[in-house]
Amino acid sequence: MAIAIEDGAPSLGHGFHPVAPGDLAAVVTALEMTEMPAALRRPGIEPDVPLQLVRWADCAPERYRLLYQRIGAPWLWWSRLALDDAALCAIIHDPAVELYAVTDRARVEVGILELDFRTPGACEIAFFGFVPKASGQGFGKWLMRRALQRAWAGGDAKRPVTRVWVHTCTLDDQRAAGFYRAQGFVPVARFVEVFADPRAAGLLPADVGALHPLIVD
Numbered sequence: 001m002a003i004a005i006e007d008g009a010p011s012l013g014h015g016f017h018p019v020a021p022g023d024l025a026a027v028v029t030a031l032e033m034t035e036m037p038a039a040l041r042r043p044g045i046e047p048d049v050p051l052q053l054v055r056w057a058d059c060a061p062e063r064y065r066l067l068y069q070r071i072g073a074p075w076l077w078w079s080r081l082a083l084d085d086a087a088l089c090a091i092i093h094d095p096a097v098e099l100y101a102v103t104d105r106a107r108v109e110v111g112i113l114e115l116d117f118r119t120p121g122a123c124e125i126a127f128f129g130f131v132p133k134a135s136g137q138g139f140g141k142w143l144m145r146r147a148l149q150r151a152w153a154g155g156d157a158k159r160p161v162t163r164v165w166v167h168t169c170t171l172d173d174q175r176a177a178g179f180y181r182a183q184g185f186v187p188v189a190r191f192v193e194v195f196a197d198p199r200a201a202g203l204l205p206a207d208v209g210a211l212h213p214l215i216v217d
Contacts, residue, residue, distance in 0.1 A: 125151065199214045
């Protein structure tokens, strides 16, 4: 998800601000690092995890959406579900975007990593996560190390990466911001995003995201 704000755009004032029925609001926090963490500069003992990272260079859109929804539905991930095939492929097949699936020993996809180098000199960790059955097992550190190794090694040779960034929001797992900070990211900006509830729009089932009840007219 691209995050931008126009120069001089007004900020929300203090207090409550109504959200229309059928919409959702989330507080989005952007975090970044501007140099490679020291831990990546020295070899370490690799943890023994039953996973591997597989490049999805020409992933079919329907295959992407299936994994995206398996991982993101509990957290109301929706942005890629709203794109048609052409718009989705324009992103995930872009040469400046690296898409990986995390597979288990049975070669079943259980996680996703998407790195976006389309802004020169920067890498966004656009999507990073696991299906529920693979969450909470310590695999996040393993995947983040690989994400950062690829992020700092990527980009245009004439303009190497000098900024790696990621975002999380109040719809995500409450541990996400702390995890990113523990990996060396620093929070730098905060935004409020208001959007059509993907359940009301039919992009996700009505029974997902129970912590954020669906409200419609």
